[in-house]
Amino acid sequence: MLEAMGSIRRAAGLFAMVCSVALPMAGQSPVRIEVNLAKSVGTYKPIYSWFGYDESNYTTMPHGKELLRELHDLSAVPVYIRAHHLLTSGNGVAELKWSSSNVFSLDAQGKPVYDFTITDQTFDAWKKAGVKPMVEFGFMPKDLAATVKGADTYQVHYPGDVLAGSANNPPKDYAMWGELVRRYTEHLVQRYGRAETSTWYWEVWNEPDIKYWHGTAEEYWKLYDFTVSNVRKALPGAKVGGPASTGPGGEHAITFLDNFLEHVANDKSAADGGRIPLDFISFHPKGSPKIVDGRVTMGISSELKTTENGFKVVAKYPQFAKLPIILSEADPEGCAACSSKVNPANNYRNGTLYPAYTAAAYKALFELQDVSKVNLLAMVSWSFEFEDKDYFEGFRSLATNGIDKPVLNVFRMFGMMAGDRVSTTSTGSVPLDVMVKTGVRESADVDAMATKSAHEATVLLWNYHDADTTAAAATATSVEVRGVPAGKVLVEHFRIDETHSNAYTVWKAMGSPQHPTEEQIARLKETGQLQMLGSPVWVQSEGGVVKLETEMPRQSVSLLRLSW
Structure with missing residues (x-):
């Protein structure tokens, strides 16, 4: 034998x-x-079992529903889904980097009107697939958006500057925004149950340190305060957090995260004058692939360095050092909807380079957590599927027209691992500090x-x-x-x-x-x-x-x- x-x-x-x-x-x-x-x-924490996408309306499309079930099946633990545009105004039809729910509008007398029809379809599809939401409050409903110079158009279609529209404006009335959040949360609690919704995570906005937010940092702090206060009114045990900021790579992003934590630690809530809740901290480390000497060359150091920076900021605060950290977008680069037709460097997404990168980064993220002595809960892979696009067009996705791409299989491998992480040594490894x-x-x-x-x-x-x-x-x-x-x-x-x-x-x-x-x-x-x-x-x-x-x-x- x-x-x-x-x-x-x-x-x-x-x-x-x-x-x-x-x-x-x-x-x-x-x-x-x-x-x-x-x-x-x-x-060994299942930090892999989190996925996200811009186009929340893809949730209910045929290949979207199929892929959600596959994501559920790859893990023995709950799989969480984060999606943009849960509050955006519109007709519920997805475009690249755009979706909508039309949950809020004002009638002729200026009174709020709430319509949960599209929202229910999205959340029902998640429930049917057996996955759990990470509820991201964004973006601003059209009738609630404040007037901001240069942002008078509500939606800018891709490939235009999709962040320029007033969907990224602050609210013109923070109390009205808070009531929208309360009503939205209350509706979800009533529909899916207090026990279930208490297991979800509730995050305030997306990347408010760049053009996803047309207000100041201080206006984001106010948005955060009103949001978490009103989530807790409807669901007292809700796990709330933020700021879902970029990087932190450069000084601006590092300072934004630091100042946010300072606000939560030292200020009183703008919403109710009390303590500001914070149950998890989120930010978005990304890599940076380029074409070098005619071939795609990844930038894993960028993703790892920004993660290290973020961990160091969190570790500065003893009261926050053990809070769960959710890397609510953790990817080789920053534009899932930019296909390799737009950027040839993105062709890494179709073959084996993407899963190999993900495997190497996966271990490094655990090691960076250990060094900084923080509590990494999740790395959200901002990748899903793009309905009715060409086969293998080079989007950052897990499947194309219902065909699983190689990267999905590395997550299946992660899902087969369990127990304790144990010691490994390799004569062929690149040291963490070098990487x-x-x-x-x-x-x-x-x-x-x-x-x-x-x-x-x-x-x-x-x-x-x-x-x-x-x-x-x-x-x-x-x-x-x-x-x-x-x-x-x-x-x-x-x-x-x-x-x-x-x-x-x-x-x-x-x-x-x-x-x-x-x-x-x-x-x-x-x-x-x-x-x-x-x-x-x-x-x-x-x-x-x-x-x-x-x-x-x-x-x-x-x-x-x-x-x-």
């Missing part, structure tokens, strides 16, 4: 229990990874993250480089897992690479059809799922150690699952 398994490994490049590492490919240094299941480095400072620009980051639960361990592996170079030779990688109970261990190997869990390469091999046949669609749906690299195998734990080997191609991700 061992000889047969060895033949399979040599023929197909699969892993098996071995005593030594196979010879590497020419010019490639082998990588040795050690996992110590007995050494916990912290709890934060300069990214992965020299040697590739061939590294691992591992978890252990009662009868199972998982080891996430990746070979990531900022530059989109998939032609580099695979790296021979040995994995030694220590602390495994004696006896037989079942090992399963899941893989994302050019030929596994990758509908994009299959679609290109079909000739990149924009009108695929039913047979082609069925094939693409099948290949878009998470796939295994060979069959499960039983190996022997000897002296508490299991030794495995594999080859990791550039921009690939693996998950080894060991169960006993």
Whole structure:
């Protein structure tokens, strides 16, 4: 049997229990990874199970409803959804970077009129899919928007300056805004129940430090005060927070977050004169991909540096240092609706570079949390789907026309991990401080993250480089897992690479059809799922150690699952 398994490994490049590492490919240094299941480095929190999108009206569209169910199914814990435009005026028809609910208007006498029809459709679809909302209060209803010079048009259509419209204005009446928030929250509590809505998160606005907010910082503090006060009137136990600001990268964004926390810590509420509630802190770290020497080159250092900055700001405040932090947009860059037709650097979104980046950033976010001694609760992947667009057009999305993209499978891998994070070392890793400072620009980051639960361990592996170079030779990688109970261990190997869990390469091999046949669609749906690299195998734990080997191609991700 061992000889047969060895033949399979040599023929197909699969892993098996071995005593030594196979010879590497020419010019490639082998990588040795050690996992110590007995050494916990912290709890594995499901920070991955959060997703978001601009176009809230996509929630009720056919592929949107289909994808929501897939997101629910990838995780054993609740999946949360954050969406823009829950309060925006309009007809409920989505456009790129735009949606609406028309929940609020004023009648001829200037009295508020509330209409929850479109809102109910959105929240009902979330409930039916089994996901939970992170309710983002935004944007300003047309009849409630204050007059701001240069922002007299309510909606500016993409690709125009979509942030220029008065949907991003402050309210002309903060008390009326507060009553809208109270009525909106009260309606959701009545429809979905106090017990359920108490598990949701309620966030005030989006990126008020840039053009999403046409007021001053102090006017945002006032908006925050009126919002959280009125949420709590309808739902006293609601988990409220903000400020959902950008970065923080430059000094402006760092100062905005700092001043917001100063406001909450030291000021009285503009709404009621009391203490200002804050149950979580949110901000938005982003990367910065570019075309360098003719190829896409990611900017993982930007996402990690801004995360580090934000953690440092929070850690300054002893009263807030242990509050949950929600990175309510955490992505390789900042425009999900900008396709690769608009920006060629965004073509990373279709293939294996996106999941490899996400895997490397995932571990780094945990490590930055540990260093700063803060409480990271979530990283919201601002990615969903874009209805009725071209196949693989290069939007930042998890699926295209119902076909899952490779990046969705890395989240499925994250969902298979549980228990405690345990110690890993790799001779091929890029140190955290280097990754934060300069990214992965020299040697590739061939590294691992591992978890252990009662009868199972998982080891996430990746070979990531900022530059989109998939032609580099695979790296021979040995994995030694220590602390495994004696006896037989079942090992399963899941893989994302050019030929596994990758509908994009299959679609290109079909000739990149924009009108695929039913047979082609069925094939693409099948290949878009998470796939295994060979069959499960039983190996022997000897002296508490299991030794495995594999080859990791550039921009690939693996998950080894060991169960006993």
